[in-house]
Amino acid sequence: MSLSAPPPVAVRTLSAPAAARLLGLWHAAGPAYLALADGLRAAVLSGSLAPLTRLPSERELARALGVSRTTTSAAYDRLRELGFATSQVGSGTVAVLPRSAGLPVRPQAPAGDGPLPPLSDRSGPIEMSQATPSAPDALHGAYQRALEMLPAYLGTGGYSHLGLDVLREAVAERYTARGVPTTPDQVLVTTGGQQAIALLATTLVGRAEPVVVESPTYYHAIEALQRAGGRVIGVPVGDVESLASAVHRTRARLAYLVPDFHNPTGRTLSAEERDTVARLTDRYGVTVIGDETLTDLDLDGGTVPGPFCGDGTDSRLVSVGSASKSFWGGLRIGWVRADPQLVQRLARIRQALDIATPVLEQLTVVELLAERAEILPARVADLRGRRDHLVGLVRHRFPDWDVPSPAGGLCVWTGIGRPAAQALAGAAVAEGLRIGAGPQFTPDGSAQDRVRLIYTSPAEKLTDAVDRLERAWRRITG
Incomplete structure (x- = not known):
């Protein structure tokens, strides 16, 4: 039976x-x-x-x-x-x-x-809603070298609540090389950048407390802040005056920004805008999280202003980083750069989630960070070609759409000329294509006339994706 x-x-x-x-x-x-x-x-x-x-x-x-x-x-x-x-x-x-x-x-x-x-x-579904590049060729060698380092850690219990010392040192050295003196006690290693954001939200957001974010912004950050109990309030991307006004009006104690190659718009905060944000922390006592997971993906070779955490002395400027976009999402390695007291507090709270981050992947990221000067130029050049291919195709097929060419990052924030983003995303699913509808990236359901298109796939798959997008557009426009 x-x-x-x-x-x-x-x-x-x-x-x-x-x-x-x-x-x-x-x-x-x-x-x-x-x-x-x-x-x-x-x-x-x-x-x-x-x-x-x-x-x-x-x-x-x-x-x-x-x-x-x-x-x-x-x-x-x-x-x-x-x-x-x-x-x-x-x-x-x-x-x-x-x-x-x-x-x-x-x-x-x-x-x-x-x-x-x-x-x-x-041939099957095409994923254009996840900004996850494939791994670089150097990843395999980095894992091999990490395996050679692993025996030194096998005599321990394998738990390191703050992260392996060797990785915390490597991350601190990276910030220092960018102009922000950093010590390992200011670094917490997390299981991906998303866990870093969720930990900060859980630690710093009280029930029904206001949190200010850019709108649109990274969808999973909105989700993490809301699940922590926050009342998420959006301000226009890059409008630091509106940010200041919202913080002052709502008395928010936390704000979340993506300062470099903003997800999804691609915008980067200028040095002057960063200085304005830093002054807000003193004036209003607000902690500002700067999500720098896309900082390495400078596709046009412009100069990114210094790290979001300024000169490193402001304890209310917190930086989140990750190996996911620079190297590979499958590593699931991220970090927080913050005041040592906040680092210790976050480490205590994260033990209720996963206790510690896998050792082998941490050692692999140590190797990748040491070789970043050799790895990243080829990665950036590859993504630049994919971006140009997608932007050119979409501009040709949809001449009435607003299709910017972002200076960095992994996505194109595309204006479709009418408030039909969700209808287009739904029709795209029927064509075996997943795209992000604009309202998904806002706390209030706005951006009805925008979709987010990802250019991490090879050129031939991007061409197929645009074919499907065109069929989906015909579905909703008749």
Whole structure:
């Protein structure tokens, strides 16, 4: 006798009004039920709609969106067909994430909905929503040398709450070489830059306290700050006067910025703007986190102003760094540069999460940092070529779009000329392409006319991605 797996149990509920806000302008052209299903599927894939969320009833969602119940019923049927939802009598419809998430499936249109755009043969889904470059050739050799160093650590328990001394020294030397004298006791090694941000949020944000961020900004930073209980307030990117005003008005004790090759806009704060931010810490007592994970990716060879932490003496200027963008995301090595007392406090709190960072990967990053002068030029040149290829293609295919060429970083913050970002992201999912809709990167759901496009893939895959993007655009524009 075989036992079937129990149906997934919802751990949260999405109301119909919240679903309407999440979807935004979800429908532009074509069958409404497909556009609705695509929008919900894109929300699950992007993380803005968490799996195991109970969706609104068909009737409630139809009322909130101003469509027929037939449309919402067909959309839910479509989600179940694709494996993105499951339903059980008495439990409603629950969003889930299937193993085949993102794979295109040929739609089956019910009578009366008209013909659907054809889905061409393709090799599989294309990921244009994660800014994660592939590893450099030097990574394998760095791991080999790290393995040779590993025996010296095998006689220990393997836990180093602050990070291995040799890596903390290497990170401190890197800051010192950039003009900011730094000692190892000012460095905490974390399991990736994201853990560094989450630790700072957990440590420095109280329940319902205001936190000021740029809008748009790094999505997972918003998420970490909100999960820590913060009330996230957005100000325009690079507008330090608005930043000062928001900090003063809300009495925020924490702000989060991406000073170099901002994710997603690509903007870099000038030296004067950094000085203004530093003065805010004294004037208002606010701690400012500078996320420098993209600092090494200077594609046009401009001079990045000094490290965000200024001369290193301001204890309220905290820097976050990572090996993920410079070298490889699979390393999961990040760090915080901060006042030694804050470093110790963060180290105590992180023990409730993962105790310490893997030893072998720390040793590997030591090797990579020692060779960064040889590794990074080739990496930057490769990314520059991919950026130019994507920007040229998108400008040619979509002459009415605003397609900037960022001076650094990994993404293009693209204006599509109408508030249809979520509809486009949903239609792209149906074409086997994942992109980031603008509202995902804002605390208030704005940027409806922007999408984030990543250029970390090889040129041939970027060409395929733009082909799919064009088909998705036709889906929503008719």
